[in-house]
Amino acid sequence: MQATERPTFESEASKRIYEYVERHGTAKRNVLLDIAPVSSDEFQVELDRLKSRGYLEEDGGTLQLALKVGAIEEYESDVGVVTIRPARQQDFQGLVDTIRDVTAEETYVVAESIAEQLLYEETVTRHNQIKSRVFFIAAIDDEVVGWTHLDLPQLAKVQETAQQTVGVKEEYHGHGIGSQLLQRGLDWAEANGYRKVYNSIPMTNDRAMEFLGAHGWETEAIRRDHYTIDGEYVDEVMMAYRF
Template identity: 60%
Template sequence: MDAVERPTFETNEARSVYQYVERHGTAARHRARAATELDTDEFREAVEHLLSKGYLADDGGTLSLALDVGSIETYENGSVTYTIRPARPDDFEGLVEAIRNVSDESTYVVAESVAEQLLYEDAVTRHNTVQSRVFFVATVDDEVVGWCHLDLPQLDKLRETAQLTVGVVSAYRGQDIGSQLIERGIEWARANGYRKLYNSVPATMEPALAFLEDHGWNTEGIRRNHYTVGDEQVDEVMMAYTFD
């Protein structure tokens, strides 16, 4: 299932099973059946329907969302070999840690809110009739060292724009990991018909602003004194990437 595809359901049973798995990220079949209070035949038919539509995947009895968001790619830069791939449910803790690592040191407010949302919802991927989110991660020896996040509204009037955040933990900067991550996010959005990406950054994050500008982003607006960082009021710089 593509992340831009709005899920539709032919039965209430299928909707119930999908919603349970979507809210939890992954779910054992027996737990999903118990939670949805379906009998064995109803549950089996609902799961088979969701599997046939490509909405869910079944890995040895564990159900998860079957989102097709791209391939796994490996890069080498000097002594560092890293992989960029779609995030998986088992990346949850590493992903939150990486986002917090970056936001704690640089007041990346939007990224901080993404981490808090992940913790609140306890799921890496969301895909429902209201919102979707996609994560790409950069890993070194299976450790998450960077991310690119796309927040994808499902409302018709907002479905051609998406919010993007990107970051790399300090120990792995200067290896082109951030550039590969943001390009992966941009190309995914381009391939899926988006016309605009946006990102909001405190004006004090000058390296982040320069990084976005180097990758084709432009300042779309400034909100004066939008953030309070410590005792200081800081402007918000609203950046945008527009597809031709």
């Protein structure tokens, strides 16, 4: 299933199975059988339908979303082989730790809120009729060192505009990882029909504004005194990239 495709269901049982997996990131077959309002035979039929439609995938009795968000890429850097790939539920803790590492160094309010949302929902990917989000991560020796995130609204009037965040752990700055992650997110957005991607950051985050500006982003708007940081009012800079 594509991340821009709104899921539809042929039965209440299919809807309930999918929604449980979507909310929890992964789910065991026996748990899904308990929550589905059907017999075991009917459950198998509904599960097979969801898998054949590309909504869910199964590995050893564990179900997760089967979103198609791109392939695994690798490139050589002076800090080792960097792997950039779609995030999985197994990356949850590493992803949260990386976002917190970045937001401890720089004020990045949107990223902070995403970390809190991840912890509250306890799932990496969301894809339902209301909202959708995808993450790509950068990993070195299986350690998550950076991320880019796309928040994808399902409301038709804003469905061609996505919000992107990106960050790399402090010790891995200067090796091109952030640029690779940023471009991976932009390439995905363009390939999936988005016309604009935006990022909102505090005016005090000079590094982020310089980074985005160097990659072709432009300041679209400024919201005065939008944040309160260390007891001071700080403007929000809304930067955008148009395709």
